[in-house]
Amino acid sequence: MNTPYTAGARRYDSPLTAAPRGKAAVRAWLRQRRASGLPPPSPMEVRSQLRECQLAHERLARTALAIVRQHGFDALSMVRLARHMNASRSAIYEQAGTMAALQAVVLRAYEEEFARQVLQAAREAEAGLPRLRKLFDASGAHFAGEARHCIYLMPPARLDKLPGALAACVELGKARWRNAFTQAIHEAIAAGHLAPECQPGPLAASLFKLLHALHDRAADAEPFEAVERTHARFEGALLPYRAAPPAAVASAPARARPPRQPAAFRWPDWLMSGATLTNQAE
Numbered sequence: 001m002n003t004p005y006t007a008g009a010r011r012y013d014s015p016l017t018a019a020p021r022g023k024a025a026v027r028a029w030l031r032q033r034r035a036s037g038l039p040p041p042s043p044m045e046v047r048s049q050l051r052e053c054q055l056a057h058e059r060l061a062r063t064a065l066a067i068v069r070q071h072g073f074d075a076l077s078m079v080r081l082a083r084h085m086n087a088s089r090s091a092i093y094e095q096a097g098t099m100a101a102l103q104a105v106v107l108r109a110y111e112e113e114f115a116r117q118v119l120q121a122a123r124e125a126e127a128g129l130p131r132l133r134k135l136f137d138a139s140g141a142h143f144a145g146e147a148r149h150c151i152y153l154m155p156p157a158r159l160d161k162l163p164g165a166l167a168a169c170v171e172l173g174k175a176r177w178r179n180a181f182t183q184a185i186h187e188a189i190a191a192g193h194l195a196p197e198c199q200p201g202p203l204a205a206s207l208f209k210l211l212h213a214l215h216d217r218a219a220d221a222e223p224f225e226a227v228e229r230t231h232a233r234f235e236g237a238l239l240p241y242r243a244a245p246p247a248a249v250a251s252a253p254a255r256a257r258p259p260r261q262p263a264a265f266r267w268p269d270w271l272m273s274g275a276t277l278t279n280q281a282e
Contacts, residue, residue, distance in 0.1 A: 061109035128191030
């Protein structure tokens, strides 16, 4: 599937060969039935087998990804996976295939989860600074929830120990994530939320450093507190690049009113004329 920020672009061809799943697993099941001399299955049996293969593959991917998150790629093995899944090693080998195929399954599951939780969530936000803020917050929440080993924040020394094809796919996924940040910064500049002189590259690099520090602190401190502190530092990193608010239009000064003078008291004419007539009658 095409991930956000790569709409219209061709998805990279992964050099990894994943374990069979879905229709490929059903075709393998049909070949086994034919080799065993069993009659062709009914359409209902094929649909049921397809659903079972999909569920089994999803369970295999979730379990293997949990092992990698907790212990790293070095600890992933068929024996450990069989123990976690309460299955025999032969069943795991039959379902996963080779070790390279199992690693491809783990990486594909991680990419789909990351695209759904981070990239797609940011794409749904308004273009500009809201999208950049959502992308950073979603990335921080994802990395803070990682137990120990995060695939996209893997140190270079550990990444070099991976097979060449697997390391290349990890680098491609990290490049798509960095491009999402760069594009969000460009959109914020175009929307007038960031100053035109803002350089997307240095700003994105400073945000990546904050996310790396968040992952390191989340393993030792409370994840919620680490996320709150990182969000405050994110706002501080944006402060030098924020666009100045538009100048207010100067309005004409209001004309000063003269102070009101108290009116001099004067007796009414009708009253004064009545008093004069009374005095004359007396």
